[in-house]
Amino acid sequence: MKKYIIYPTILVIALISSCEDRVTEIFTGNSPIYMSYEDLRQSIKQVEARDLDDPGKLYFKDNYIFIVEEMQGLHIIDNAEPRNPVNISFIEIPGIADLAVKGNILYTDSYIDLVALDISDLSNIHELSRVENILPYTIPRFNEQYPVAMVDEDKGVVAEWEIKKVKQKIENSYYPVYRGGWNVMAEDSGGKVSGGGGVSANGIGVGGSMARFGISENTLFAIDNTTLHIFSISDGENPEFRNDFSVGWGIETLFILGKNMFLGSQNGMRIYDISVPNSPMYISDFWHATGCDPVVVQDDLAYITLRGGNTCGNEVNQLIVVSIKEIAEPEELKAYPMEGPYGLGIDGSTLFICDGDAGLKVFDVTDPLAITDHQLAIFPDIFGYDVIPVKDVLLMIGDDGLYQYDYSDVTDIKLLSKIEVRN
Amino acid sequence: MRYYNNPSAMKKISLFLIAILFMASGLNAQTLIKIGEETKSITTGKRMKSGFDGYFNITDMGLMIGSTDNSRVAPFSFITTNGLHLTEQFSAGLGVGVEFPAGSYMPIVIDLRYYIRNTAFSPFLSIYGGYALPLDDDNGYYGGSTAWDTDGLDSYYEYTPYEAQGGFILNPGFGIRSLVGDDFGVIFSVGYRFQRLYYKADKDRQMIADYNRLTLKVGITFR
Numbered sequence: 001m002k003k004y005i006i007y008p009t010i011l012v013i014a015l016i017s018s019c020e021d022r023v024t025e026i027f028t029g030n031s032p033i034y035m036s037y038e039d040l041r042q043s044i045k046q047v048e049a050r051d052l053d054d055p056g057k058l059y060f061k062d063n064y065i066f067i068v069e070e071m072q073g074l075h076i077i078d079n080a081e082p083r084n085p086v087n088i089s090f091i092e093i094p095g096i097a098d099l100a101v102k103g104n105i106l107y108t109d110s111y112i113d114l115v116a117l118d119i120s121d122l123s124n125i126h127e128l129s130r131v132e133n134i135l136p137y138t139i140p141r142f143n144e145q146y147p148v149a150m151v152d153e154d155k156g157v158v159a160e161w162e163i164k165k166v167k168q169k170i171e172n173s174y175y176p177v178y179r180g181g182w183n184v185m186a187e188d189s190g191g192k193v194s195g196g197g198g199v200s201a202n203g204i205g206v207g208g209s210m211a212r213f214g215i216s217e218n219t220l221f222a223i224d225n226t227t228l229h230i231f232s233i234s235d236g237e238n239p240e241f242r243n244d245f246s247v248g249w250g251i252e253t254l255f256i257l258g259k260n261m262f263l264g265s266q267n268g269m270r271i272y273d274i275s276v277p278n279s280p281m282y283i284s285d286f287w288h289a290t291g292c293d294p295v296v297v298q299d300d301l302a303y304i305t306l307r308g309g310n311t312c313g314n315e316v317n318q319l320i321v322v323s324i325k326e327i328a329e330p331e332e333l334k335a336y337p338m339e340g341p342y343g344l345g346i347d348g349s350t351l352f353i354c355d356g357d358a359g360l361k362v363f364d365v366t367d368p369l370a371i372t373d374h375q376l377a378i379f380p381d382i383f384g385y386d387v388i389p390v391k392d393v394l395l396m397i398g399d400d401g402l403y404q405y406d407y408s409d410v411t412d413i414k415l416l417s418k419i420e421v422r423n
Numbered sequence: 424m425r426y427y428n429n430p431s432a433m434k435k436i437s438l439f440l441i442a443i444l445f446m447a448s449g450l451n452a453q454t455l456i457k458i459g460e461e462t463k464s465i466t467t468g469k470r471m472k473s474g475f476d477g478y479f480n481i482t483d484m485g486l487m488i489g490s491t492d493n494s495r496v497a498p499f500s501f502i503t504t505n506g507l508h509l510t511e512q513f514s515a516g517l518g519v520g521v522e523f524p525a526g527s528y529m530p531i532v533i534d535l536r537y538y539i540r541n542t543a544f545s546p547f548l549s550i551y552g553g554y555a556l557p558l559d560d561d562n563g564y565y566g567g568s569t570a571w572d573t574d575g576l577d578s579y580y581e582y583t584p585y586e587a588q589g590g591f592i593l594n595p596g597f598g599i600r601s602l603v604g605d606d607f608g609v610i611f612s613v614g615y616r617f618q619r620l621y622y623k624a625d626k627d628r629q630m631i632a633d634y635n636r637l638t639l640k641v642g643i644t645f646r
Contacts, residue, residue, distance in 0.1 A: 019635050026626040140598070170630075209537035 012240045023170040030142040031149045031166050035094060035159035041109060041132070043094050044061050046125045049075070049087040052423035059389050061101045061205030064122070065395060067402060068096055071140045074108070076122060082393045082404045082416045091125055095138060095157060100213040100220060101205035105236045107213065107220055109135050111157040114222070114231060116239055128237045136224045190345060208386035208397070209294035209343040211300070214256040219277035221262065223247065230278055242278045251418055253294045260327065262302060264295040269304055271327060286322050286330040294386075300325040300347050301333075301368055305341035319353060321368045334355050336372045343386030345394070349377070354384035357391060360396060360414060377413045475602075476508045476646050481516070481534070483642025487524065487616050489635065500638065504534045504551075512538040518551060524618060524634050527558035530592055533586040543602040547611065550595040555620065557587035585630055590620035594638060607645045614638040 052075060056068035065077040065085065073092040079085045095111030104120035105128065114131040139158045142148050149166040151158055204215050213397070214221045220231040220239060228245040248264035263270040263278060268287040272280040288306060295304045302322040308315040319336040340356025351363045351371070359380035363371050384398040392408040393416065404416040477575065482503040489496060506516020516534040521527065532553030538545045596614020602608065616638045622630040 019493075019637055021489060021493045021635065024631045024633070024634040025628070026631070027624075028626070 011380075024167060025170055026165070027147055028163065028211060029147040029149050029166045030161040031164045032139075032151050032158040033154075033160045033162055034152075034156040034183060040094060040132065040157055041113070044092060044093050044110065044115065044117070044127050046089060046123075050090045050092065051087075052401060053422050054421060055397055055402065055421060057098050057210065058386055058388055058395055059099050059101065059205050059362040060207075060234050060390055060395060061203070065402070066099060066101070066106070066205075067397065068099065071095055071097070074099065074106075076125075077223055077402070077419065079404075082406070085402070085404065085417055085419060087419060089122060089125070094159065095140075097138065098207075098213045098222070100207065100211075100215045102215050102220075102233060103203070103236055105233075106240060107215075107231075107233070109222065111135070112137055114220075114229075114241075115241060116237060120235070129239065131231065131239055131241050134241050135222065135229060139284045163209045201421045206388055206390055208388050209255065209296045209345060210253055210386045212252075212254055214254045214261070216259075216261075218279060219274070220253060221256070221261065221274075221277075223251050225249065225251050228263075228280065230280075232278075234364050245280055247272070247280075254352065255295055255297055257297045260297075262295050262297050264293045264304065266293070268362075269293070269295050269322065269330070271324070271330065284328050284330055286332070288316075288318075288320060288332075294343050296344055296346050297324065301365075302330065303346060303351060304363075305338065305344050307338075307340050307342065307356070317356075319344075319371065321365075321371065334369050334371075342384065345387040345389045347389035347407075350389065350407060352389055352396075354387060354396065354398075357383065360384050360387075362407070362410065364410070365419070436513075475514075475608075475644070476511060477646065478505070478507055479514060479644060479646045480505050480609060481642055481644045483610060483640040485610065485612075485638060485640030485642075487634070487636035487638050488521070489498070489637070495523070495525060498525075500530075500640065502530060502532065502551075504532075506534060511541045513537075516551075521558070524554065524555075524636075525620065525632060526587055528555040528587075528589065528620075529558055530555045532592055532594075538600065542607070544599070546597065546599050548595075548597050549614070550593070552591070552593040554589060555592055555618065556589045559587060570645065585622035585624045588621040588623055590618060590632075593617045596638065598640075600644060602644075610640075610642045610644050612638070612640045612642070614640070 028366050037199060052067065052069070054070045056070040058370055058408045059066040062079045065079045067075040067077065070073060071094065073090055073096060075087060076089045077085045081144055093108055093110050096108050099106055099108040102117065106117040106119045108115055108117065112133050112135050116128040116130065117125055118128050119125050137153055139151060140160060142161045146163055150168050165198050208211065212223050218232060218234040220233050222229045226246060228247045230243040230245060232242050233239050247263055247352045248265060248270060252266065253264035253265050255262040257274055259275045261272045261274045268298050269284050271283040273283050273373045288304065293304050293306050295302055300323060302324050304316045304320045304322060306316050306320060308317055317340050318336045319338050319341065323331045323333050338353065339358035341357060342354040344353045345350065347365055349366045351365045353361045357362050359377060359378055360382045362377040364374040364376055365371050367374065382398055382403065384396045386397050388395040389407065392406060394405040394407050396403045396405070402419040402422045406414045406416050436584050462545045473584050480503065484501040486497040487500050500520065502518045502520030504516040506514055506520035508514045514536045518532045518534045522530055530553060531552040534549065534551040536547050536549040538547045594616045598610055598612030600608055600610050616634065616636040618634040620632045
């Protein structure tokens with residue numbers, strides 16, 4: 001009798017230990033090609049200028065335009081003569097999505113790392129330092145016609161995808177952030193633009209309204225969709241991580257004006273006081289319909305564009321003007337219908353909106369309650385994503401290139417130049 | 424648990440169980456030849472045949488237990504097997520039932536058993552294997568792939584509407600049969616279940632689920 005108990009018990013224990021289900025999927029899909037972390041950290045280098053192919057974020061400082069080539073690197077355009085911009089160089093930065101510049105140090109992301117580059121000599125741009133493994137794991141765009149295979153973050157970052165037969169075990173895990181389209185990190189709005197040749201040691205550059213990086217004095221802010229990453233750049237060459245700060249969900253853009261930070265999220269605008277930069281203080285929210293919504297702020301008015309459709313939520317396409325006179329209680333002044341707005345920019349009383357298929361629109365916003373009654377110009381053939389108005393020159397990045405317009409006479413806006421995207 | 428909320432599947436399962444009960448009661452009424460050595464039941468003391476011979480039915484139910492990490496830790500299993508004793512200690516039968524490893528299935532299995540002793544109380548070794556037919560019209564399953572918003576930052580589980588295709592079963596085990604009368608007994612069994620279920624989605628997408636489970640079952644047997 002004893003053996004009928006002992007032997008089965010041993011067998012049962014052995015069976016229980018192997019009672020894990022195994023579920024495998026087999027499909028043709030996007031399979032990751034990895035770059036090891038070691039290779040990633042040796043990968044930044046300056047090379048010959050190359051054509052724009054898949055331009056992303058736009059940044060301006062000291063007569064130089066920096067254009068992100070999504071996940072690939074950074075174009076540097078000498079814009080001393082806006083009528084004749086010169087594409088002078090390209091920096092290979094795998095995983096780049098956004099940037100900000102203070103003095104002659106450029107801060108950017110390279111997948112999960114924050115990197116500081118010395119741009120004092122544009123013929124010899126080189127890495128100064130990096131904060132490793134501090135930003136969310138990101139992946140490049142993939143072929144949306146096919147499913148996406150699981151990513152093994154231990155193998156490195158995803159450099160690219162190949163379409164192949166995938167066989168994978170199904171399991172629950174943390175998923176990375178997709179750095180797609182135009183809704184990715186970026187800049188500041190200090191707007192101190194100095195003239196002269198080369199990148200000066202002073203001032204902060206200017207980014208677009210889709211920015212996810214921002215600089216305020218000696219602090220660099222970078223947001224992902226839920227978290228504000230805070231870095232001290234007191235020692236500019238060696239940024240130091242200070243804090244991660246949870247800022248809600250669906251955060252898309254960041255705009256800094258003075259001591260206030262305005263975060264554009266999918267369902268509202270959230271305002272923080274950054275007087276103590278390592279510990280932002282929540283001030284207020286302004287809620288609106290779900291949509292993709294960059295925001296720019298000037299004086300006591302915030303301009304928010306809402307774009308619906310696709311993954312942006314409702315079918316609401318609007319320009320909303322919000323009074324932030326009482327910053328603890330932002331109040332909507334008026335909403336104007338739009339076609340499908342992306343980025344926007346403001347300079348004085350002139351507001352520029354990239355309104356999707358409707359083109360680039362220019363408004364006089366002297367009367368915030370009658371903005372659409374004062375449309376100064378429209379360029380229906382231009383599909384723009386983001387704009388930077390600076391010193392009477394409007395930089396606009398679109399799906400077919402970088403445009404520059406002279407808006408010194410807002411009633412007669414003229415095209416100065418265009419850098420084409422490679423077909 | 425989709426199948427609990429699926430009226431169509433529940434209706435099918437109910438009809439199936441009613442059919443099984445009818446089949447079992449009809450067979451129980453049959454007159455069968457009794458052969459073999461008489462012995463005394465250790466459970467009742469009643470003098471009775473050693474083991475079964477000829478026709479038999481085993482109806483058992485239990486759980487297919489796995490790791491707590493599994494999506495379903497201990498799904499239910501019910502199988503009724505009708506067969507013949509080919510020798511006094513060896514039997515073969517055909518079993519059908521209903522199980523819920525992931526959705527509802529009807530297993531159809533060949534059941535082989537070897538009784539170590541030809542007595543009313545006997546351990547046995549068993550193995551059954553066959554195919555599980557899906558009963559649900561739609562066996563949706565969350566695939567493992569992740570989808571990302573095309574111009575956002577959010578990722579989410581991609582719901583893949585897989586269609587169950589059925590799959591194979593293999594279940595070796597052992598147990599104890601204790602007869603409490605000439606025609607009736609109870610059975611306890613423990614086994615290892617390997618089950619491979621196939622699912623298909625659009626294009627060339629397929630999913631294979633391998634279940635490794637410990638089966639604990641209790642049942643009745645009669646002839």
